[in-house]
Amino acid sequence: MRKRGWKTWTLRAITAVLGLVLLALLGAWLYLRGSLAQLDGERKAPGLAAEVTVGRDQAGVPVIQGASRADVAYATGFVHAQERFFQMDLLRRTAAGELAELFGPKALPLDREHRLHRFRARAEAMLARLAGPERVLLDRYVAGVNDGLDALRARPFEYALTGAAPRPWTAQDSLLVVWAMYIDLQNNVAPREIARGWMREHSDPAQLAFLLPAASAIDATLDGGAPPAPAPLPAHAPDWWGGALGTNAQAPIKLAGADFADAVGSNNYAVAGARTASGAAIVSDDMHLGLQLPNTWFRMVLRFPDPAVGQRRLVGVTLPGAPPSIIVGSNGQVAWSFTNSYADLLDLVELGTDAAKAGQVRTPNGWETPREHVELIAVKGAPAERFVVRETSLGPIRTVGGRDYAVHWIAHDPQALNLNHLKLESARSVDEALAVAAIDGIPAQNFVAGDARGNIGWTIAGVLPRRSTPPEVATFPLDPDGRAPTWQGVLPAADYPRVLNPGDGQITTANSRQLMGAGAERIGDGGFDLGARNRQLHDGLLALGGRMDVRQAFGASLDDRALFIAEWRRRALAALDASALNGKPQRAEFRRLLETSWDGRASVDSSGYRLARDFMWALYDLLYGQANAALKERDPKATAALAGSRWPLVLARLLDEQPPGWLPGGYPSWQAVQLAAIDRVIAAIEDEGKNLADASWGARNTANVAHPISMAVPALRFLLAAPGDRLPGDAHMPRVAGPKFGQSERMTLSPGREEEGLYNMPGGQSGHPLSPYFLAGHDAWAEGRPLPLLPGKIQHTLRFVR
Template sequence: MGRTRRGLGRRVLRGLGIGAGALFLLVLVLVAGLAANLALSLYRSEPVLEGTMPLAGLSGPVAVERDAAGVPVIRGKSRVDVARALGFLHGQERFFQMDLQRRLAAGELAEVTGVPALEFDRRTRIHRFRPRAQAIVEALAPEERALLDAYAAGVNAGLSSLGARPFEYALLLDGPKPWQPEDTILTVFAMAIQLQSLDGRGERQYAEAVETLGQPAADFLFPRGSLWDSPLDGSRLDDPPLPNAMPRPKQADGSASLEEPPPARGSNAWAVGGALTGTGAALVADDMHLGLSMPNTWYRARLVVEEVLDITGVTLPGTPITVAGSNGRIAWGFTNSYIDTSDLVLLEPVEGQPPGTYRTPDGPKAVTVVEEQLCARLAGCEALTVEETIWGPVVHTDEQGRKYAYRWTAHERDAVRLAPMLELEQAGTVAEAVGIAHRARIPQQNFVVGDREGSVAWTIIGAVPARFGHDGRVPVSWADGTRGWLGTLPAEAIPVVLNPDDHRIWTANTRVLGGEAYAKLGDGGYDLGARARQIRDALFAKDRFAPADMLAIQLDDSSVMLGFWQEQLLKVLEARAGDKDLAPWLPFVRDWGGRAVPDSVGYRLVRGFRSEFLRLVHEGYLGKPVAGRGRDRSRYGAHVEGSMRRLLEQRPAGLVPDGYKDWDAVIDAALAGVKGSIEGDVKDFTWGERAVAGVRHPLARIIPGLSLLTDPPEQPVPGDTYQPRAQAPASAPASASPCRRGMRPTASSTCPAARAATPGPPTTWPATRTGWKAAPPRSCPARPSGC
């Protein structure tokens, strides 16, 4: 058959008059043509950096200046004019990135990137964020609508000013669609998707553990806190007791391995009051940790409206606002709050009624069926049926056929409200800023703010559910009206910490308060408190602070939490000193240094031992996940550190994981797991070999060879998930700003990756690609009066 097909191919080529040499030449010409087209697109799509450009709709001239790193200063007559000009710059430099963000939220990624994105589109389209965004825009006040209209017009003008479509579209043989005001709302929704849960997976995970293992075992594996908790009020949650026994796992026949949970998509932020700075002004620091990408998530800029506004910070391409920054009177930053912003609602079917009828406090209701269409590039389209309820869309059906609706603050009619963010740009005091934060509607964040008078505060920015009748930890029915939401909390009910006696504020995606405040805010997946503990301890180690002290905390790559595991591994190795395979580890573990630095062998061995121990224990208790179910392969509780330590210290015979005769066997298996990952000599098993920054253009994952053109060289980076310098191969501080605020300060910030999407000078400003690795402070652009 093979010869027949080849013979047929030759006959076809002969019939067309094409020989082998001519065919090769034809392919070469086609490849050369594509390369030339790409090169031309790259050249012609470079942003315009000099000269005068027409921009319709301006009420007066707008000037754009840039510093050596390409950071613009935009000066205009009005905030609307500045928004239009900012849109112009975003459209020139970041349009493809913005396009992906709006498509991510709308469930339309596959239309650009192809079939691999269809599964994600199915999950997001259920939420129907595009019609929600359209409804929000239609309800905007005239002033806010004018701002979004001006920004959208600026984006489209910037895109049109390019000599060619952005190079990504040339590669995809596609063209960009104009930016619409609703796309700004979709960009905000995209951040909610990245920072919060799309489907209540955490609730389901815990509920399944309770159902499978029983309450004591589930609480032990999914505790609500740990010894590392470091809230502002010093509160402590009780440790769950050791269960008497652990049932056999439900999925013991799985073939995949459990994976360590990905690092929290969040940030570090802290502030010290003026009493600790020596100048009377507060100090604020903020690291916003997000996935690494080329270009960077944020876009630094200074926005100036004469006698009205002068603000420096980071903007989010797709929106006209300053996300975090300073106006010379206040400075603010965010960390992802991980408060509980959503609930799974168990739907109770009504017997004798048509399928899709469910109970509500107001009597039986039928689900509303909406038909959506998903399309993929170079493929066809498929139908997606969305079932809507009074509480939200149906997002899950369990093995028993029970359906769950999803109540999420992102579904509220006013889920996005940006006008207060414009007010925040002009706020003069901490108290004023806190009040504004409670009116804003963005994905819920820890809001850390300081002012030049020395005040500091923490609160939640965004809506907080007014939950009643349940704590939101597991799915429950709301059918009888005894459980649910009473909308969202009024501003006066949202917790605030203002000017604490110790003059210190810190957050790191962890629980911030206990007691009544904790009950109000709920738990949406708080991170382990190791980062927060080190930040807190560093803040209490000094009684005077300067910007350099804040930067030192940001660059702290030591791991206090792993100290326990180093001690345990050292004991294990010393007890096995005769093992020729393990003996070479001993000097590296003994002198490990306690820091996540690229040349450390000991750090990687210690961390690997912990990871293997946790994996084996969880697989023994919960079972191995089924291959192919990627989203089910990270099933650790974030706060399980305390439980695992107790197991290793106490080694209770009744809790030996399934498949092992005793705890020594578990430890031996953990050592074997680490050993199996060492290729060659242990001295080459460095942290830097694993901790390689993966700064990638989104298309480099699907177009072979593109990374050579778009991405910086891979490089080992210091830091890890469990310390202030929280860097991982695909996640790092997307913006770091250690700044003194007010009183004519000097400010600095740094971001990983390039500012603009187009490869090659001048728009990449190459120093911004790699400078973040060493985290040198960069002066804020053209800012003589302070950041």
């Protein structure tokens, strides 16, 4: 009896525990359900002029229709908050330096870095200057955000996991979201200048000119200008060249290129009506960004009355949290697109000191006493941190390697941010769109537009500094002696460079140098891409000829031909001659795979592509390794590759000319250097536990796209991550693809013919893992399969009434 009773109580206890677990799971599921967006029904919304409807198709893409632009802004905010509020919260906190309040002390280093810029205070000052219709739209958007948040039956699930409560949205927060994009798009400029400053200090002028070329024949610029002649190759290398890597010999080998270190971002292009089947321009855009769930962009269609056209329809992507406008897309008459310009938008100005002038610093403008601002950084689970920002007339002070620099960044200028982007909604031609772009208060972008009449054009959208310093000087830290003054004020709109209807009927930009001649000095060089990607895009689009349609144009962004890496494959094969293979079976296997596992593309099954690419990066490790170790001591983000993106061209020239004065110590020949690089690749793959034949490009280039909460709670990754697709494509080709970086959207359309438009993006419309829209369409993005740009049949309708 006792034994039977013990078993009975054990079973009861197990049953009770299982019941509690099931109840907990049911409670969690009900909580998650409660934070899903409302898709159907009717809601009262004070302040509306008339009824507003939000219709959603099978992918969750909303069509918002209202009687006024302000009413549509309200509904946009409501939808953004219900689908993406946590994403919006992270963006405002990123710009303001307030992440530690959610994530604790581990976020403090990033908060300190961003709090230096005091963007919340700048947002308050900018908002005080904003008035008129733009302020009305922003306020209506904010009202919609807060009503959307309040309408959820449970707070967004992320807050249950972080233990925080969502804070109401404010107009300042929407401005902070734009500054978050300044940080995302321009945050490498300062470490780049630090890296270039180190190289200037440790190289003579001739060596520096050779190592840091400003342009090359690979550039396909919009003005078709010829690049300057390459700098002469100096007789000898600098002392740091080819020095010891300085790594633990027992640690696994990891190539610098393994982290997709050359990821920069975006392609856009336009084809004039003379070369399209319809006669209207075709505009295409794929902005490259860090990838996570939910995706950066939120696709929408907005409809409202407009006296100029009767009924205005805007099609494209929005940025949740930002002022309510279509970031890239079409208004039916003009379509526009962006790529990051990599203009020179920041100067690091070294500050002088003097023991006799305690508390003062010397700038090119003279001696001054920095102002001090005390910032309190809230920290989850710990006392708030007191952070003091010292600010000069040129910007806040940052200390690097024992030196103080004023950070003179265009993002600090009062004109850096405005709501002029809304004016694109009513632009009737490319000419009008280019004029708006030049007064747009956003991070400086390559702006490419086309109109329904077939015209195409380019300019810079966003604020540019007005420079007097020569570009070749401004890309290095500036001295405080006044001989190289920093920029002063912003460039007038009338002085912005532009290209309109070029003779070849196309415009392409891909983050590389835009101009070789007049106008280039107004943009400067803030870290242009190497240029191979834009050259391939430019030539590939030319090869399509005339009378192309939208689908053909869309395909240009999916070009994964390995034209750039093919040259590195050729060099590796040449190095692996019979003498190099004697008694070296791994080298022989390396050569076999270069020959047999190569289809001329960055294909997921290609081992040859990966080996050729890794060979290039292993040479970088061997020759720039000592410099990178020293740079890391100054700034963790500073690298030789960041200092000069054209380093592969530098190495290619050395391998072609094989100068003895640049042969690194310990190597009898340049072939020996290349074989050492091949051996390094072999060792790195072996350290991963792989055979060379198993080291395909897809095995390296596997998507790692997940919700940021999955990093804090790894057990939930199965709910919060996209499939680990093996992705074709790479950095130096139009189809950019990396595990956590790549094409954040692909959009191709003709204005006025949006029904023909094509689109896809990673992730889906919703940030909620239980939403049917969480990953809707993601598979099409991974496969490169275009979907219709316009939403399909409406399946859900939510109405807002007064």
